[in-house]
Amino acid sequence: MSRQQYRAAIIGTGGIAHAHARAVQSSGGRAELVAVADVDAGRAREFADKYGIPHAYAGADELLREQELDVAHLCTPPQLHAPIALACLEAGVTALVEKPPTLSLAEFDALIEAEQRTGARVATVLQHRFGAGAARLRRLAGAGELGRPLVATCLTQWYRGEDYYAVPWRGTWESEGGGPTMGHGIHQFDLLLSVLGPWTEVTAMAARQARPVETEDVSMALVRFESGAMATVVNSVLSPRETSVLRFDYERATIEVEHLYGYTDDDWTVTPAPAHEDVKSLWGADRTEGSSGHTGWFAAVLDALDQGEQPPVTTKEARRTMEFIAALYASAFTGERVRAGQITADSPFARRMDGTGAPWRNQ
Template identity: 60%
Template sequence: MATYTSAIVGTGVIAGFHAASLERLGGRSRIVAATDIDPNALDVFADKWSVPGRYPDLDTLLAEESPDLVHLCTPPGLHAAQAVAALERGCHVLCEKPPVLSLAELDAISAAAGRARFATVFQHRFGSGAEGLRGLIGDPRLGRPTAAVCHTLWFRPDEYFAVPWRGNWDVEGGGPTMGHGIHQFDLLLSIMGDWREVVAVAARQAKPTATEDLSCAIVTFANGAVATVVNSVVSPREASYLRFDFEHATVELNHVYGYGDDDWTVTAAPGHSDEVAAAWAAAPTGVRSGHDAQLAAVLDALDAGVAPPVSLPDTRRTVELIAAIYASAFTGRRITAGELDADSPFYHRMDGSGAPWS
């Protein structure tokens, strides 16, 4: 295995997750540089993680360093320009969610990628439970998928939105559909595959924000399965709940911000207990969802010379669903996959020509 060099862009809380994961991965990638607009935050981070290169901005960092992997841990509104800058210099990019503010920004990143790779941090794809379930799609022991539930029921107090970039279309790109539920329905998509159409509603129920604080969608997949997707920051009893109904089994995941093997349950339909139990028993175990698992997979991909997960096509499917949820909620129409092209305002902004309450 090669030893890679990493640069951290933005040294807030999430950057600490990246640094800690890299440390636990035993030196497979070492942090050689970091940048933050707050020099004090930069120094605290660099001192804690023994980072030698400290820079006031990304352009200066890239002029002085040539990291293999640039970790974008900044607010969402900065991601697209920072990703393009790094990719154009041949650096691979690992970007926190949400990766962009629009489909237009994601396509601009795709155009800049060249031989460098871009991947999004969707760490819930990487627990062993999700890996096992993906491997069982199409297995006759479970049968074909028929229905799914994907509910991100979280709570954020009013003071959470006092941070200037939160709840702001221009900087955050949206509310819980964009920044909170995205992890759960990205996991849903990674298991269920391509979506075909969506109908949705969105509302501002209680929070001091320009964006929605609740959205509800019905998503139909190419395989015919139908899912309900709820994204909320107005739910005091927090839960992240996914349910997958197959012809012969129900598979459920109950957690909040991360899961292990014990958070999954499998219920067989009458008459199918033995084969369902055997199928699930053969699935991989032992890996929690989280940054450790995804960063290991990214470095494995770089070792193999292939695109790291979650690649641009995977990312686009998830971002397109977000745009479609907003488009359906704000126009009252059913939105089909591929419909939101450059002629649509929802291609350029998640709120299109403006939220109904703006």
């Protein structure tokens, strides 16, 4: 596999942009940050100086016009993801989009159409798929070493106080697209979906319990998968003891990970079923010291580009996750079970995640 050096830019210099800059700088020279853009020109220049980036711009359009790029890291507030990703595609630049990639399923489908039309690529940043533990779990499960998947639990119980929502774009359907279902739990349940495969139906509830926001601050869902496995998914920003937990109960073992914003091999535990102690040795055969995060994800992106393939997480894979989010909201707000494929282009929940409207909107 021949390796190239890729010209990269970062658009948006909020907190997550620093993780992207460090990932590029940790690529071993495979990528170079040549430009950064932010609507606050002073902040763009400060970010550029911090990371030794030669060019700083006051907007994405100017950056895309002035620079020849291979990839652009989109680290803006969510409502800007779709329009800037579209501009990148039109410029022939691969767009690496932070979560959530768009505000709606309809916006995401527009990106898929533009990707097919322009030949450029979009990849969603869902970095927890790329930790060693997740890769090992998918490999062992795919090889049949764990038996059938039966039961799973997916918990994102974080805490975000009112000061967090003082940022104007947070907590609204128009600018963030949703609450913890959209912007916090997505990492955990995307990993759940990457392990268990296609989901078939969702039954959910959501509520605005405590935060002064338009969106939910907690949601819960029961999910069935094509394999027959069933899962519980919880997304919360109301939980003082913060944790991120995934538990998979297979016929031959329980596999668990508990962390907060990123995991290492030390965060995983394996409990074999009786007569299946060999699972523990299979799990421990290739332990690593690395952690899940942007560095591993970006290395996978560069590997795909080197091979002329679509970088991860592909639009096909990310759409399954976005459809799951839309289905969860649709079930929560209508009180009905929602099946995969049920949210078609004419559904209000395809156009907006709040669809027919959150039940508390007039309270």
